[in-house]
Amino acid sequence: MSVVEANLGHDVHSHDEHEHHELNFWRQYIFSEDHKVIAKQYMITGIFWAVIGVAMSVIFRLQLGFPGANLSWLKPFLGGWITETGALDPNFYLALVTMHGTIMVFFVLTAGLSGTFSNFLIPLQVGARDMASGFLNMLSFWFFFVSGLLMFVSIFIETGPAAGGWVIYPPLSALPQAHMGSEMGMTLWLASMAIFIMSSLLGSLNYVTTVINLRTRGMTFTRLPLTIWAFLITAVLGIISFPVLLSAALLLIFDRHFGTSFYLSEIYINGEALPNVGGSPILFQHLFWFLGHPEVYIVLLPALGITSEIIATNSRKPIFGYRAMIASIMAIAFLAFIVWAHHMFVTGMNPFLGSIFMFLTLIIAVPSAVKAFNYITTLWRGNIVFTPAMLFSIGLVSLFVSGGLTGIILGNSALDIQLHDTYFVVAHFHIVMGAASAFGFFAGIYHWFPKMFGRMLNGTLGQIHFWLTFVGVYLVFMPMHYIGIAGFPRRYYQFTSFDFGKSFTDLNMFVSIAAIFTFFAQFVFLWNFFYSMFKGKVATQNPWNSNTLEWTTPVNVGHGNWEGEIPAVYRWPYDYSKPGSPVDFIPQNIPHSQTLESNFPHENEYIAQEKEIEAQNYNDQFASH
Amino acid sequence: MAATAQPNVKNVWLGGVEPMKASYGKLMMWFFLVSDTFTFSALLVSYGLVRFSFPAYAGKVADFVSSPAYWPIPEKVFDAMPFMHGIHAPLVFVGIMTFILIFSSVTMVLAVEAGHRMDRAAVEKYMLWTILGGATFLGCQAWEWTHFIHGTDSGTVVKEIVDGTWITKTVFGANLTENQYGPAAFADFFFFITGFHGTHVFSGVVLNYLVFYRTSTGMYERRGSYEMVEKVGLYWHFVDLVWVFVFTFFYLV
Ligand code: HEM
Ligand SMILES: [Cu+2]
Numbered sequence: 001m002s003v004v005e006a007n008l009g010h011d012v013h014s015h016d017e018h019e020h021h022e023l024n025f026w027r028q029y030i031f032s033e034d035h036k037v038i039a040k041q042y043m044i045t046g047i048f049w050a051v052i053g054v055a056m057s058v059i060f061r062l063q064l065g066f067p068g069a070n071l072s073w074l075k076p077f078l079g080g081w082i083t084e085t086g087a088l089d090p091n092f093y094l095a096l097v098t099m100h101g102t103i104m105v106f107f108v109l110t111a112g113l114s115g116t117f118s119n120f121l122i123p124l125q126v127g128a129r130d131m132a133s134g135f136l137n138m139l140s141f142w143f144f145f146v147s148g149l150l151m152f153v154s155i156f157i158e159t160g161p162a163a164g165g166w167v168i169y170p171p172l173s174a175l176p177q178a179h180m181g182s183e184m185g186m187t188l189w190l191a192s193m194a195i196f197i198m199s200s201l202l203g204s205l206n207y208v209t210t211v212i213n214l215r216t217r218g219m220t221f222t223r224l225p226l227t228i229w230a231f232l233i234t235a236v237l238g239i240i241s242f243p244v245l246l247s248a249a250l251l252l253i254f255d256r257h258f259g260t261s262f263y264l265s266e267i268y269i270n271g272e273a274l275p276n277v278g279g280s281p282i283l284f285q286h287l288f289w290f291l292g293h294p295e296v297y298i299v300l301l302p303a304l305g306i307t308s309e310i311i312a313t314n315s316r317k318p319i320f321g322y323r324a325m326i327a328s329i330m331a332i333a334f335l336a337f338i339v340w341a342h343h344m345f346v347t348g349m350n351p352f353l354g355s356i357f358m359f360l361t362l363i364i365a366v367p368s369a370v371k372a373f374n375y376i377t378t379l380w381r382g383n384i385v386f387t388p389a390m391l392f393s394i395g396l397v398s399l400f401v402s403g404g405l406t407g408i409i410l411g412n413s414a415l416d417i418q419l420h421d422t423y424f425v426v427a428h429f430h431i432v433m434g435a436a437s438a439f440g441f442f443a444g445i446y447h448w449f450p451k452m453f454g455r456m457l458n459g460t461l462g463q464i465h466f467w468l469t470f471v472g473v474y475l476v477f478m479p480m481h482y483i484g485i486a487g488f489p490r491r492y493y494q495f496t497s498f499d500f501g502k503s504f505t506d507l508n509m510f511v512s513i514a515a516i517f518t519f520f521a522q523f524v525f526l527w528n529f530f531y532s533m534f535k536g537k538v539a540t541q542n543p544w545n546s547n548t549l550e551w552t553t554p555v556n557v558g559h560g561n562w563e564g565e566i567p568a569v570y571r572w573p574y575d576y577s578k579p580g581s582p583v584d585f586i587p588q589n590i591p592h593s594q595t596l597e598s599n600f601p602h603e604n605e606y607i608a609q610e611k612e613i614e615a616q617n618y619n620d621q622f623a624s625h
Numbered sequence: 626m627a628a629t630a631q632p633n634v635k636n637v638w639l640g641g642v643e644p645m646k647a648s649y650g651k652l653m654m655w656f657f658l659v660s661d662t663f664t665f666s667a668l669l670v671s672y673g674l675v676r677f678s679f680p681a682y683a684g685k686v687a688d689f690v691s692s693p694a695y696w697p698i699p700e701k702v703f704d705a706m707p708f709m710h711g712i713h714a715p716l717v718f719v720g721i722m723t724f725i726l727i728f729s730s731v732t733m734v735l736a737v738e739a740g741h742r743m744d745r746a747a748v749e750k751y752m753l754w755t756i757l758g759g760a761t762f763l764g765c766q767a768w769e770w771t772h773f774i775h776g777t778d779s780g781t782v783v784k785e786i787v788d789g790t791w792i793t794k795t796v797f798g799a800n801l802t803e804n805q806y807g808p809a810a811f812a813d814f815f816f817f818i819t820g821f822h823g824t825h826v827f828s829g830v831v832l833n834y835l836v837f838y839r840t841s842t843g844m845y846e847r848r849g850s851y852e853m854v855e856k857v858g859l860y861w862h863f864v865d866l867v868w869v870f871v872f873t874f875f876y877l878v
Contacts, residue, residue, distance in 0.1 A: 127640075132649035205656050209649040217641025239660045247667035251817070259802040260813040262671065273786075275802065278810040283674055287667055569640065616634060616641035 031142075033134030034559055038141050039120035040452060043445070045148065046112020047529075050438075051522075053103035058519050060096045063088045065512025067494040067505075081160070090493040094163040095181050097491055099155065101166030102189070106196060107151070109299040109437045111144050114238075117302055117444050118207045118231040120452065124550035125225050127216025127567060129560045129621040132209040136202045143199030147192045154188035162189035165491060167288055170263040170281050174255045177269055186256070190249050197242045197249075204235035214621070216549070218569035218613040223588065225548050225573045226319065229326050230305020233333045234298050240337070241294035248287035255279070282347050289340035296433050297336045301329060303440020304371060304400075307393040309573075310447050311375055313546045314390035315382025316584055318574035321374045328367035328374075335364050345413045346420050354413040361411040368404050372397060383577070383584075387544065388462025392443035395470045396436050403432025406481065421491075424484025427477045435473045442469075442525070449529075450543050454556040455536030461528040465521065472518030479507050479514075547573045547587045560622055568613050570606065654856050658863045661825075665867050668821065669874055672814045679808055691781045697807035699876045705772050716876055722765040723872050726826075729758025730865045737858045740851025745840060748851060752837040755861065759830040766823050773815070774798050781805035815875060822871050825864045832857045 032038060059078075062071065070086035081092040119137065123130055131137045154161040163181025164173040168189065176183045211224070211232045224232075251262040255276075263284045264276035312319040319325065341349060341357040375397045384390065406428040410416050419425060442465075449457045483504055488495060495501030495508075542551040549569065553561050567589035575586040581598035592599050593607045617623075637644040645652070679696045682689060689701045700715035707718070732754035739747030776798025783803075784793050796805045804812035836857050845851045 133653070136653075201657070201660055205653045208656055209652040212645075212652060213643045213647075213649050215640040217639065219640035220638055223640075239656055240663055243660045243664035244667040247664050247671070250821075251668075251671065254801070254813070254817060259800075260817070261802075261809050262675070262813060262817075276809075278675065278679065278808050280675060280678065283671055286674075287671065290667070612635070613639060613641070616636075616639055618634070618642045 031138055033130070033138045035119045035123050035131045035134070035137060036452070036557060038137050039116050041141050042112060042115030042119060042144070043452075045145065046108050046116060046441075047526075049103050049107040049112065049148065051526075053100050053108055054519055054522070056096045056100040056103070058516055059088070060093055060100070061512040061515045063093055063494065065509040065515075067496050091163060091180055092160055093493045094165075094179075094491065095160045095185065098163050098165055098168075098181065099151075099161050102151070102162070104434065105166055105295065105299065106193070107144075107148055109433070109441070110200065110238075110295070111196070113299065113302050113437060113441050113444075114207075114231065114234055115141070115144065115203060116441075117227070117306060117448075118203070118235065120448065121227055121550065122207055122210050122231055123214070124451070124553065124557075124561060125228050125548050126211060126214060126219055127549050127569060128210060128214035128619075129562075129566070131206045132214060133206055137206050140199045140202035140206065143195050143202065147195035147199060150188050150192035150195070154185050154192070157184050157188075159183040159185055161185040167285075167292065168252070169288075170252060170255065170284050171267055174252060174263055175267070175269065175274075176256065190253055190256075193249055194246060197246045200238050200242050204238040207231055207235040208239070214619055216566045216569055216619075217616040219588075222323070223569055223572045226308035226322070226325055226329075227302075227305040227548075229329055230301045230308070233329050234301045234305075237294045237298050237301070237333055237336065241291045241298070244287055245291035248284055248291070251287075252284065282344070285344050285347060286340070289343045290337070292343065293340040294333075294336040296429070297332055299433055299437045300400075300440075301332070303396060303437040303443075304329075306440045306444040306447070307375065307396050309548070310389045310393040310443055311378050311397075312574050312576065313447075313544050314385040314387055314393075315379050316385070316576045317378055317382040318576055319374065320377040320380075321370070322572065322574065324370055325374055328370040331367040332364060335360065335367070339364065342411055342413075342416070345416045351413070358411055358413045362408065365404065365408055365411075368400070372401050372404070385544075386463075387446065388457070388459060388466055389443045389447035389544075391463065391466040391470075392439045392446065395466065396439040396443065398470075399431050399436040399439060399473070403428055403430075403436060407432060418487075419484060421489050422484035423480050423488050423490055426490050427480035427484055430480075431473070431477045435477065439469075442466075445529070447544065448550075449532070449536075450539030450555075451550055451553075451557065453533050453536070454539050455532055455534075456539050456543065457532045457536060458528050461524055465524045465528065468521035468524065469518060472514055472521055475514035476511055476518060479511050483507055483511070545585045547575060547585055549588055552587065552589055565617075566620055568617075570610060570613065571603075648852060650856055651852070651859070654859050658859065661863065662867075665818075665821075665870070668814075668818050669870060672818060672874060675810045675814065679810070691806045693783055693785075693803075693808050695807065697811060699878075702806045703769070703876060707768055711778075718765070718769065719872065719876055722762055722769070723868065725758050725765070726762045726865050726868055729755045729762070730862055732758060733858045733861045737851075737855050740845070740854040743846070743851070745843065745846050748840050748845075748854060749837065752833060752840060752854070756830055756833045756837060759826055759833065759861075763823060763826055763830065766819065766826075770816075770819075773812075774800065776805050818871055818875070822864070822867055825867070829857070829861050829864050832860065 029037065032041075059074065062069065068087070071082055071088055072086035074088075075082045078088075078092070081089045083089055119131070122128070151161070159180040161181065162168065162173070162185040163179055164186065168186070172178050173182050173186050176186075211228060215224070251260075254260040255262050255264055261276035261279040263281050264274065264279045265281075266277055267274045308319055308325060339357060339361045341353070342361045345354050345357075379394070406424070410419060410425060410428055446457055446462055449455070486504055487500065488504065495504075539555055541555050544551075549567060552567050554563065569588045570591045571586065571588055573588050575581075577584045578586060578598045581595060586595055586598070591607070591610050592603050593610060596604075634642050637646075643649075647655075676696055680694070682695045682698055686698060686701075689698055691697055691702070703719055704713050704715045705718065706712060706714045732751045736748050736751035736755060739751055776796075780795040780797040782793060782795050784791055786792075796803055798805060799812040799815075801809075801813055801816060803809055806812065836853050839845060839853065840851070845853060
């Protein structure tokens with residue numbers, strides 16, 4: 001009796017319509033409202049940005065590893081940013097670092113990761129025809145696209161893109177006269193981020209409402225795959241934290257363009273006093289990190305969800321501690337909002353307050369450890385199948401543990417005074433956030449590629465890709481810890497003017513070579529990805545013998561995902577190697593009445609409920625009532 | 626999909642139904658409001674932080690004079706009424722504005738209720754009252770801003786350093802860089818937060834008008850549901866609630 005239904009009527013109609021004649025090209029591939037197409041759009045855009053973002057890091061790694069080297073050969077790409085003598089312009093170095101951070105954190109690992117897998121998997125795994133609102137979902141992607149476009153344009157303007165670090169602290173970012181990157185580049189950065197936040201909001205609203213309202217019959221919350229739990233909580237994190245960044249950015253825009261003093265006070269530039277008094281740059285840091293810390297989990301949680309699914313499937317064992325996994329996701333999400341000031345230990349914060357944030361921060365180690373141990377215990381004595389997706393998932397667990405350990409070190413405010421803003425921090429978050437989430441992204445692509453494109457990725461190339469990347473990532477970031485402990489600050493153009501800097505040139509060189517190596521290793525993936533999309537081996541319906549609902553759809557999934565009725569769900573998604581069962585996996589849509597030989601005593605009671613489940617079919621988006 | 630289509634569902638969390646009998650649109654509105662709450666909270670917390678970094682006025686209230694050196698007492702600043710030039714009426718005008726806005730929330734409740742009864746004429750009537758309330762609020766706010774910007778007849782004499790020398794000048798009214806009432810931050814936050822809220826009210830009025838228009842063309846009647854009225858109603862109540870906080874923080878404390 002609602003708007004929904006009116007729309008539904010419409011949906012059904014248009015559905016019948018294009019059973020007869022196809023949607024035109026624009027509606028089908030460009031302004032599509034189909035979650036699977038939107039997911040692929042996010043994925044391709046994310047990969048595009050990843051290539052750009054990582055290429056940027058290779059350029060500034062060249063500068064760090066080989067200071068003074070002749071980079072004239074980059075002139076065709078970088079033009080005037082390479083000086084006459086073949087050196088990289090120091091201003092552009094800062095811009096590159098900033099763009100690399102922004103692109104990787106927001107465009108690749110937030111939009112790319114959540115956008116791809118939340119969109120693709122939520123309807124397929126909860127058993128829905130599509131997202132709650134296809135239209136808003138489409139808008140979400142196109143907002144993201146426009147936001148990316150603005151950021152892309154900013155790279156090419158004369159004064160260069162934003163250059164104040166991905167955290168854009170004022171006053172540097174607030175005063176155009178402070179640095180060339182704070183001119184037009186920062187304006188575009190802020191505009192781009194404002195649009196990005198809207199895109200993220202639209203996406204998240206859809207993810208949350210779809211999970212709540214459109215689960216198929218029988219799909220209780222405790223039967224949801226852990227991927228869905230992770231996407232759901234991630235979306236909630238985004239809904240709550242991104243608006244605070246929006247506020248921070250709006251205030252910054254006013255400081256930049258309208259003469260307010262929200263973040264500015266008592267500043268001299270070139271010996272001249274600015275009129276601004278009364279604001280506080282520390283205020284910006286509080287606002288930023290209120291988003292910034294949850295953001296790192298927005299990036300990581302989907303990767304952890306993907307890992308849970310893949311590790312269970314490929315260990316042929318139920319996930320260890322399903323409910324503990326959910327609880328730890330929730331605990332991490334909750335704690336994420338009350339630890340932000342651990343990024344601000346050295347801002348002159350009251351040491352007592354610092355110790356409170358330290359205490360809260362260290363508590364995160366508990367749910368994190370729960371997750372890590374649950375992965376390990378799931379793997380323990382499993383019949384492990386080393387698919388590329390599985391390798392990347394195990395790699396993620398390894399990275400999560402090594403990066404988490406350095407997090408505990410940084411979480412101690414006394415230690416952080418020494419380590420803050422050094423390469424130790426850079427190493428910490430690249431391992432635990434950057435590499436781990438990227439591994440989640442890869443794992444997800446290797447695992448669900450057959451569902452996305454109906455073809456398989458080449459497994460051997462996948463294995464090669466994994467080993468090169470895994471070794472490469474550790475070679476890059478392990479030595480970086482020592483560079484940080486030695487006191488090298490991050491975001492410096494070069495260290496050659498300090499005596500102590502000279503002693504670590506070889507290690508810096510090593511890191512840079514490893515980075516270049518890892519960068520080129522990714523072309524194995526890119527080739528595999530694009531080649532297999534068209535020429536890969538044709539996939540079977542359920543290539544990994546997995547339990548979740550997406551594998552009950554046809555090999556080439558059409559509009560509405562299932563032909564005929566949406567399957568009902570009778571069990572959790574982790575019935576692998578169940579004692580007594582003749583097969584080693586029992587998909588979620590198999591009722592307990594058909595598996596009497598393997599039911600646990602309490603599961604026989606569920607048989608009585610099967611009729612009720614089957615009858616409860618009221619939210620099929622294609623059904624007309 | 627909504628209530629009527631789910632007869633006798635015993636276990637609402639079993640899947641296959643909308644567990645809270647709320648359409649996805651309504652849920653989205655709720656979650657959007659959660660998000661927007663954090664936008665406003667961030668602004669209000671920022672306001673609090675900056676405000677308490679300034680000293681409060683220490684003397685007797687009766688002797689209060691504005692100065693950039695300390696945070697002003699709101700009732701000494703917001704004491705003007707239209708057509709009553711020179712009369713000291715502390716917080717009376719903003720009180721009226723607040724009352725109007727809250728009253729428009731009441732009419733919105735009535736519109737939603739009329740929607741449940743499928744009473745098109747009543748929905749139209751109450752939506753119109755709500756729109757009127759919102760528009761009046763915006764009009765009042767425009768007047769208040771104008772007054773705030775133009776200032777009082779006498780202004781405030783301030784001493785400040787410009788290029789190394791002390792100068793004395795009289796400031797009238799307020800803009801984003803200086804104002805006669807107190808520190809620059811006072812006017813900055815006033816303009817930003819009430820402006821941001823006003824933008825929300827404005828969007829609300831536009832949405833309300835859209836819903837009114839669609840009601841009067843009979844669109845919801847044909848659709849058989851006035852759920853859209855409920856959705857804009859949620860938004861409208863939220864905007865009112867936010868105003869209560871803005872009012873408290875800017876005018877009362
Ligand atoms: C036991 C868990 C963790 C603890 C105790 C921890 C602690 C910290 C601390 C104290 C800092 C600030 C260092 C400084 O700037 O001086 C930091 C930085 C950072 N952490 Fe963690 N961390 C943990 C896990 C994670 C995870 C799981 C992620 C991401 C998924 C992450 C991402 C980051 C990022 C991105 C930064 C640096 C941001 C920047 O300054 O640019 N951390 N961490
Ligand atoms: Cu953090």
